[in-house]
Amino acid sequence: MIWLLRAGLGALALCLTACDPVVRHKTLSTIFDGVPTLPPTDEYCVDFARQYHQEQLGLAKVEVKEEGPKGSTHLPYGEKRCADCHGSDKDKSGGLVVPKQELCFKCHPGFLKGAFQHGPAAVGDCLACHLPHAAPNPDLLGAPRDQICGRCHTEERLTNRMHDRLKDSKIACVECHDPHAGDARYLLR
Structure with missing residues (x-):
């Protein structure tokens, strides 16, 4: 007891x-x-986001990281290991070793842990956000980190209230929301 x-x-x-x-x-x-x-809502969310952003900046200062290239390259592609994804049989449908929806999870398992899942990630549509070979942005993102979500999420609810006041702050969506999955509604971290 x-x-x-x-x-x-x-x-x-x-x-x-x-x-x-x-x-x-x-x-x-x-x-x-x-x-x-x-x-x-707009007051406490902006304050909360600002505090979180300052904490993240503080952590970034503590963790000394080497500045890498602005873009990113998928490791197998960079090492010319095309067969990892495409196999050696060029006649396969789509030229992939497994269906596109399963391919990324072969090497990147565990991204969908949580009660809530981002729609594209849940169905294996990683290419909705990421490029398969190389990208001009980190993490193989198809757009800059602070713009990637806006390519699909154009709903009015995202462009008013608390988010409206965050636009000029350069806080990316992923600083508050997990882009793949999570245990909180709206994929809040």
């Missing part, structure tokens, strides 16, 4: 210290009386 109490207290502590201010507020206001109301 004590283990159950400890597990419950641990879960409560995790919820109370959640990164998301909405989750934290819901938890606190459910348990305690007199919890102040949240400011308007």
Whole structure:
């Protein structure tokens, strides 16, 4: 019985210290009386994003990384290992060793762990965001990191409220949202 109490207290502590201010507020206001109301969504989300962005900048300063080339090349392509993906039989349908929807997961498993999955990733359409051989952007992205999501996600809900105020900040969507899968709605990190 004590283990159950400890597990419950641990879960409560995790919820109370959640990164998301909405989750934290819901938890606190459910348990305690007199919890102040949240400011308007656009205020706390911008503040939260700004704080997160500053933390990431701080981490980047600590991790000394060599500046690499601006673009990226898929390792098998760069090493002329075409057969890894295309096989040696050029007559195969599409010229791939397995269907396109399965190909990337041969070498990149585990990207779809989580209760929620990004649509293209869930069906193996990695090429919706990534280029197969080389790209002018990091991570084989087909567009710059701060523009890639806007190629498909043009819904009004993404261009108003909290996101509207983030446009000029150069915060990329992937700083708050996981591009592949996650356990939180909207793929929030």
